[in-house]
Amino acid sequence: MLPMTSDATAPQGGAHATRAALAWAHTARFLTTASQLDQLPGNDLAEIAFVGRSNAGKSTAINTLAQQRQLAFASKTPGRTQHINLFEVGPREAPDAVWADLPGYGYAAVERAAKLRWQKVMADYLALRRNLAGVVQMVDSRHGFTALDRQLLEWVAPRVATGEVRLLVLLTKADKLNRKEAAASLRTAQEVLAELATEQADVGVTLFSALKRQGVEDVAQVLQSWCVVPPGEGPAAGPADPPAA
Ligand SMILES: Nc1nc2c(ncn2[C@@H]2O[C@H](COP(=O)(O)OP(=O)(O)O)[C@@H](O)[C@H]2O)c(=O)[nH]1
Numbered sequence: 001m002l003p004m005t006s007d008a009t010a011p012q013g014g015a016h017a018t019r020a021a022l023a024w025a026h027t028a029r030f031l032t033t034a035s036q037l038d039q040l041p042g043n044d045l046a047e048i049a050f051v052g053r054s055n056a057g058k059s060t061a062i063n064t065l066a067q068q069r070q071l072a073f074a075s076k077t078p079g080r081t082q083h084i085n086l087f088e089v090g091p092r093e094a095p096d097a098v099w100a101d102l103p104g105y106g107y108a109a110v111e112r113a114a115k116l117r118w119q120k121v122m123a124d125y126l127a128l129r130r131n132l133a134g135v136v137q138m139v140d141s142r143h144g145f146t147a148l149d150r151q152l153l154e155w156v157a158p159r160v161a162t163g164e165v166r167l168l169v170l171l172t173k174a175d176k177l178n179r180k181e182a183a184a185s186l187r188t189a190q191e192v193l194a195e196l197a198t199e200q201a202d203v204g205v206t207l208f209s210a211l212k213r214q215g216v217e218d219v220a221q222v223l224q225s226w227c228v229v230p231p232g233e234g235p236a237a238g239p240a241d242p243p244a245a
């Protein structure tokens with residue numbers, strides 16, 4: 001894990017904290033699905049959005065974190081799924097987080113109307129979803145940020161700048177890179193993300209491989225830290241609520 005700012009939550013706490021974070025991620029279970037933002041349940045639980053280009057490895061990353069083969073479905077018609085799938089995480093009687101699997105983007109064969117619909121859904125969700133605590137963006141480590149990836153960063157940047165929404169970029173399929181390529185991929189991504197840096201911003205980036213389980217434990221710990229307030233620390237003082245979504 002390479003935090004971009006001194007504020008970024010670096011995983012720590014040793015084997016026990018790692019096991020606890022993985023156990024937390026493994027509790028993920030399907031909650032509901034929505035085809036429009038106004039169908040999303042109003043929710044006070046911290047929500048973590050998973051976003052990424054079609055084929056970037058988003059479903060695989062979610063399934064790997066949750067240690068469930070089919071939690072996030074691999075779409076049979078790539079790029080066509082405009083649904084937002086929500087998963088609940090934490091103790092069943094007292095869930096402490098929601099994971100939101102947002103529509104993949106950038107699939108070439110999608111017609112223009114669907115692309116525009118996607119833009120509206122994503123821009124509105126990222127700007128307005130009241131309980132959005134963090135965004136996990138999957139970027140193929142071999143390709144780096146595409147124009148659409150950067151567009152998405154721009155939509156959420158205002159809330160990242162204030163620290164209201166955290167950002168973690170997973171450079172996926174890192175097993176396909178050799179050591180030198182991996183270092184270059186990380187460095188290039190850091191350069192792009194440096195544009196988002198502010199005093200308050202919590203932005204991280206890490207190499208990730210579902211195949212080799214690289215980064216899985218660190219990512220679980222970061223996501224848990226976004227949602228679970230350690231005993232005695234009280235709720236973080238945040239900015240005023242943006243308009244409800
Ligand atoms: N080598 C390798 N392939 C991966 C990894 N993660 C995903 N893939 C492959 O990348 C393709 C797209 O993955 P998927 O999770 O469906 O991407 P999504 O469209 O972003 O949900 C599939 O063929 C996966 O098997 C990884 O860590 N390593």
Ligand SMILES: [Mg+2]
Pocket residue numbers: 055058059060073074075104
């Ligand atoms: Mg998928």
